[in-house]
Amino acid sequence: MDIHAAVKSHKCDICGKGFTRKDGLEGHMAMHAGVNCHKCDICGKAFTIKRGLRTHTAMHAAVKSHKCDICGIGFTRKKGLKRHMAMHAAVKRHKCDICGKGFTRKEGLEGHMAMHAGVNCHKCDICGKAFTIKRGLRKHMDMHAGVTHKCVVCGKAFTQMGTLKMHMDMHAGVNCHKCDICGKAFTQMGTLKMHMDMHAGVNCHKCDICGKVFTRKSGLKLHMDIHAAVKSHKCDICGKGFTRKDGLEGHMAMHAGVNCHKCDICGKAFTIKRGLRAHTAMHAAVKSHKCDICGKGFSRKSGLNSHMAMHAAVKCHKCDICGKCYKQKSDLKRHMAIHALN
Structure with a gap:
């Protein structure tokens, strides 16, 4: 008192x-x-x-001795577990009329409805980026302020403590959310749900421009950026445009013949890291697509199709300048670069 x-x-x-x-x-x-x-x-x-x-x-x-019986997440204090359990038990009575999603609190629904309406009323004074909810703006402002939460294991820094916690779970090997189909485990329930959508073949997010579908909304957003983006980074040799500077740099390395990303298994080198990643996956993948003529196996059907064209000696990719034909489109592109240099 x-x-x-x-x-x-x-x-x-x-x-x-x-x-x-x-x-x-x-x-x-x-x-x-x-x-x-x-x-x-x-x-x-x-x-x-x-x-x-x-x-x-x-x-x-503190030792996280207070464990949730539903999802397995641990808390240092009993109070933290109680708050977490309330989320599991909470009645989501505030329903969205558009998609049916439920919320425990009215302001949660209001923020969600703003997303449907495309209302971004919380604007950043520094860069002008707008957010539907105030919390999104606060997190964004932390990035401008340089607020970082650093991992003591690998030194990687994060703007949000929650993201750091998820990252630390990866170091600790905490994968309590397991897929019943393939056995793969995840640190987060949300990641498992997206993984299960892949098994189910759920592609509910469709591009209105080209028709391509995605299992996740974030995937569609990234894809739409490609359609909308201005390719302001131009190649001086062939004129090809890129939305990002690093894309142009990788492309220029191809013209220069620089292959700095080398495969540890077979020694093949690539101009861009992405090319090496795709190549390494081929080493690891099961080569189920077999050639009926020579028996060579491929991890992808497209690889087998390209190989079969070589057997058939089909040269369908023709140069409009000199008339030379190539079996593969990639070979024609390299040839066209030579014309562009001259």
């Missing part, structure tokens, strides 16, 4: 909030000033008040 009865004589000049003690006001003023002088020695996260740091350090040291 002393706290209720105490006179809050130490007032904040900015917002008017009162404190019973001077040190309370000092900590509060540090928040207005954006001063984070109490730094965690483990992950580098900083706090305006010492108490915040103490609570945070306890999380690093």
Whole structure:
């Protein structure tokens, strides 16, 4: 009762909030000033008040002995588990009229409806990017401020503590969400759900321009960027345009004949890292597509088709300048680059 009865004589000049003690006001003023002088020695996260740091350090040291019986996630404190269990038990009575998704709180539904409406009313003063919910803007502002949560194992930094926690689970090998079909395990239930969609062949996100379908909305968004993007990075040799500078750099390496990404298995080198990744996957993949003539196997049907064209000596890719024909489109592209140089 002393706290209720105490006179809050130490007032904040900015917002008017009162404190019973001077040190309370000092900590509060540090928040207005954006001063984070109490730094965690483990992950580098900083706090305006010492108490915040103490609570945070306890999380690093504590054993997550309070486990959720439903999803297996662990908590250092019983209170944290109770809050988490409330999420599992909560009745999602606020339903979306468009897609049927439910929310435990009205403001959750309001933010969701803003997404359907395409309303982005929370705008960043620095870069102009807008968000449907205030929380999205806050997380975005952390990126501008350079707020990072660092992994003590590999040194990788994240703008959000939640993302760091998921990353740490990967180091710890926590894969409690297992696929019943192929046995693959995931650290997050959301990732497992997306994986299960792949097994089910669910491709519900369709591109209105070219008709290509995706299992995830994020995949469609990335794809739409390709359609919408301006290819401002042009190649001086052949005129091909790219949406990103790194794409042009990789392309220029092809013209220069630079192959810096080498395969450890067969020694084949590639101009771009993506090419090496695709090639390495071929080494690991089961070569189920066999050639009826020579018995050579391929991991992909397209690879077998290209190989069969060689047996048939079909030269269907013709150069419009000199009339020379090639079996493969990639060979014609390399040939056209020679014309472009001249």
